[in-house]
Structure formats: structure tokens, C-alpha cells
Amino acid sequence: MNEIWNWDDLRLxxxxxxxxGLAGAVSxxxxxxxxxxRRMMALERSLGVTLFTRRRDGYDLTSAGKDLxxxxxxxxxxxxxxxxxxxxxxxxxxxxxxxxxxxxxxxACHLPNLMPPEDDIALxxxxxxxxxxxxxxxxxxxxxxxxxxxxxxxxxxxxxVAFAVYGQTKxxxxxxxxxxxxxxxxxxxxxxxxxxxxxxxxxxLDRQLPQGQGRKITCSNAHxxxxxxxxxxxxxxxxxxxxxxxxxLARASEPIDTLAHDQWLVTHDDDRHDKxxxxxxxxxxxxxxxxxxxxxxDLNS
Numbered sequence: 001m002n003e004i005w006n007w008d009d010l011r012l013x014x015x016x017x018x019x020x021g022l023a024g025a026v027s028x029x030x031x032x033x034x035x036x037x038r039r040m041m042a043l044e045r046s047l048g049v050t051l052f053t054r055r056r057d058g059y060d061l062t063s064a065g066k067d068l069x070x071x072x073x074x075x076x077x078x079x080x081x082x083x084x085x086x087x088x089x090x091x092x093x094x095x096x097x098x099x100x101x102x103x104x105x106x107x108a109c110h111l112p113n114l115m116p117p118e119d120d121i122a123l124x125x126x127x128x129x130x131x132x133x134x135x136x137x138x139x140x141x142x143x144x145x146x147x148x149x150x151x152x153x154x155x156x157x158x159x160x161v162a163f164a165v166y167g168q169t170k171x172x173x174x175x176x177x178x179x180x181x182x183x184x185x186x187x188x189x190x191x192x193x194x195x196x197x198x199x200x201x202x203x204x205l206d207r208q209l210p211q212g213q214g215r216k217i218t219c220s221n222a223h224x225x226x227x228x229x230x231x232x233x234x235x236x237x238x239x240x241x242x243x244x245x246x247x248x249l250a251r252a253s254e255p256i257d258t259l260a261h262d263q264w265l266v267t268h269d270d271d272r273h274d275k276x277x278x279x280x281x282x283x284x285x286x287x288x289x290x291x292x293x294x295x296x297x298d299l300n301s
Contacts, residue, residue, distance in 0.1 A: 006043075006046075007075065007079065009039055009042070009043045009046075010043075010068075010072045010075060010076075011029075011076070012025070012029060012031065012036060012039050012040070013040065013043060013051070013068070013069075013072060014069070014072050014073065014076060015028050015029045015036075016036060016040060016052075016059060017059070017061060017065070017069055020058040020059060021057070021058035021059045022036045022037055022059070027195070040052065047064075047068070049062075049064040049065075049068075050062050050064065050065075051064060051065035051068060052065055076136070080136070080137050092120055092121070092122050093120070093121050093122065093274075093275075093276035094121075094122045094123075094124060095121055095122070095123055095124070095140050095141065095276050095277055095280045096123075096124040096126060096137075096138070096139040096140050096141070097123060097124065097125055097126065097139060097140070097141045097142075097143070097280070097284065098126040098127075098128075098132040098134075098138070098139035098141070098142045098143070099125070099126070099127065099142070099143035100127070100128070100143070100145075100199065101127050101128065101192065101194055101221065101222035102222055102238070102239050102241075102242050103143050103239075103263075104125050104126075104127035105127075105222055105223075105242070106241060106242070107125060107284070107287075108125060110287055111123070113283060113286075113287050114280065114283050114284065114287065121276045121279065121280060123280070126138075126139055128194055128195060128196050134150075134153060134266060134267065134268050134271075135150065135152055135153070135268060137268065137271070140267060140268070140271050140274075140277050140280075141265060141266070141267055141277065141280060141281060141284065142265075142266040142267070143158075143263060143264070143265055143266075143284070144263070144264050144266050145161070145200070145261045145262070145263060145264070146261070146262075146264065147262075147264055148264065148266045152268060152269050152270075153266055153267070153268065153269060154266070154267050154268070154269045154272050155264045155265065155266045156264065156265045156266075156281070156285060157262055157263070157264055158262075158263045158264065158265055158285060158288045158289060159262065159263060159288065159289060159292045159295055159296065160260060160261070160262055160263070160292075160295065160296045161239055161240075161241070161260065161261055161262070161263050161295050161296075162239070162240045162255040162256075162259075162260050162295070162296055162297030163201055163237055163238065163239055163240065163255065163256045163259035163260065163297075164237070164238065164240055164243060164251050164252075164253050164254065164255050164256060164297060165183065165235055165236070165237055165251065165252040165253035165256070166229060166235065166236055166237075166238045166243040166246075166249045166250065166251055166252060167187075167229060167232075167234070167235040167236070167249065167250065167252050168229060168230060168231070168232040168248060168249065168250075169248055169249060169250040170232065171232045171235075172250040172251070172252045173250065175187075178235060178252045179252050179253070183235060183252065183253075184208045184209055184210065185210060185215075187215070187234060187235050188215050188216070188217065188233065188234035188235070189205060189209065189215060189216045189217070189234050189235050189236060190216075190217050190218075190219060190225050190228045190229050190233060190234045190235070190236040191205055191216055191217070191218050191219070191225070191236065191237075192218075192219060192220075192221075192222055192225050192236075193218035193219065193220060194220055194221065194222075195220070200259055200261075201237040201238075201239075201259055202237075204237065204256065204258065204259055205237055217233065217234060226242075226246060229249060230246070230247075230248045230249065235252055237256070237259070239295075240255065240294065240295070240296070240297035241291065241294045241295045244294060244297070245294065255297045263288065263295070265281060265284060265285055265288075267281065
């Protein structure tokens with residue numbers, strides 16, 4: 001490739017365009033904002049056109065930028081096709097599964113069901129609240145809390161997911177205020193605050209807690225939340241499939257109706273016909289459906 005058609009520059013151009021600026025593209029590319037800025041200016045110089053109108057709060061495409069965006073997306077799909085061909089033909093197939101922190105943890109605990117010893121499929125688990133782009137194959141399978149609406153996406157409903165308040169068993173049994181409305185004023189809370197959009201359970205907790213009382217501790221990963229709650233540091237909101245399975249935790253509330261949702265397995269419409277992905281879809285769906293009462297919050301209710 002010559003300097004003008006450097007694919008890596010075009011890849012960064014797509015990321016900046018989709019994010020509407022440098023800041024949003026940092027997390028998706030792993031490239032710093034100053035470096036992104038320099039690369040975009042170098043791309044403009046090499047092409048001899050202005051691609052962006054730069055504003056304080058973001059980047060807008062010029063007409064030339066819009067033209068290039070269409071061509072770059074076509075190249076991107078071609079590159080993805082080459083990678084799929086290489087993976088399918090000459091290496092062990094890799095299936096990428098994207099899910100929230102709690103669901104990823106559940107899948108990790110059941111990996112023997114998803115990867116039998118004799119299997120030749122390699123799995124990647126991508127965990128977090130930021131939604132991966134299945135159309136761009138950032139993942140092959142996504143586990144989400146709503147029906148897919150994008151063109152080119154296929155969805156399969158797996159069942160209901162319930163949430164409740166949990167605390168250390170000893171704490172919940174000995175302190176009655178953990179089990180009624182006083183919990184929001186008299187108890188300390190442990191909240192998951194992972195990178196990406198705020199989870200519905202975290203937003204719900206924010207609405208319940210009085211402002212400015214400093215009764216909430218935030219943790220950046222799910223494992224830390226669980227360890228803190230098990231130690232008796234406070235209460236938290238968990239999916240019932242997590243809280244009811246965890247040793248040393250007890251429910252401090254009934255299932256929270258406003259947080260209940262259906263879980264969907266989502267794939268690219270083309271990917272679901274791939275042999276390795278199709279096999280993994282069946283395994284993930286069978287695993288979660290086999291644990292339907294746990295996900296619905298039926299246990300310990």
C-alpha cells in the first residue's frame with residue numbers, strides 16, 4: 001500500500017467519524033487523542049482534501065469526508081471478509097462473545113459446557129457495559145437486555161432476568177433495616193461503576209439514594225463488588241442468577257420489577273450460519289435456558 005491508501009489511517013478515520021470526535025475514538029482504538037489528531041491531519045495532507053470541520057465539542061465530516069467514509073466502509077467490509085476467510089480456512093475458528101460483567105462471569109463459570117475438551121473452537125469473552133458492534137464483527141455473539149433493532153441483526157430470546165438487593169447473610173439477618181425502606185438512608189451501598197454506559201441497576205440505585213450522604217462505594221469491576229458485599233461492607237443490587245448463586249449472600253428485597261428484562265442472544269445475520277458460531281450459539285442458548293429459574297429469580301424466593 002502507498003501512503004494515500006494506508007488502511008490503518010482509514011481505520012482510525014472511521015473510528016473518529018463514528019465517535020464524532022477524538023475523545024470517543026480513544027476507547028475504541030486504544031490510540032491517544034493527540035496521536036489521532038496528528039494521524040487525521042496527515043491523512044488530509046496525503047489526500048489533499050479537508051475531511052473534517054473541527055469544533056470544540058467534536059468533528060463533523062466535510063463533503064469530501066462523507067465521500068471517503070463510504071469508500072472506507074467498503075474497504076472495511078472487505079478487510080473483515082479477508083479475516084473471516086483466513087480464520088475459517090487456515091486457523092482454529094475463534095468465536096467472540098460480548099456480554100455484561102455479570103453474564104460474562106456466569107459464562108466463565110460454565111466454560112466446560114461451552115468448550116468441550118475435544119472441541120476445536122477458541123472462545124473470546126468480552127465483558128462490559130459498552131455495546132460491541134456486531135455489524136462490524138467486534139463480536140460474533142452478543143448477550144443483551146433488549147431485542148435487536150438494527151438491520152442485519154438476528155435475535156433469539158433466552159428468557160427473563162430478575163434483580164434484587166443483596167447483602168452478606170449475617171448482615172441481612174441481624175439488621176432488619178437492610179430489608180425495608182430504611183436501607184436507602186441507613187445502609188452503605190456497593191455499586192458497580194464499570195467503563196461504558198451506566199447499567200440500569202446502577203441508575204436505579206442512584207435514584208433511590210438520597211443525594212450528598214456519601215453512603216455509596218463504587219467499584220470498577222464485578223469481582224470487587226462481590227468481595228466487598230461478602231465481607232459485609234454494604235448492600236448491592238445484583239441479578240438474581242448472581243446473588244442467589246453466591247456463597248455468603250442473602251436477598252434483602254423482593255425482585256425489583258422495574259429492573260426485570262428479557263435476555264436476547266444477538267448475532268450478525270450472516271454470522272449465525274457459520275459452523276463454529278452456530279455451534280456456540282446453540283451451546284450458549286442451551287446453557288442459559290437450562291438455568292431459567294435461576295435467571296428469573298425463582299430460587300430462594
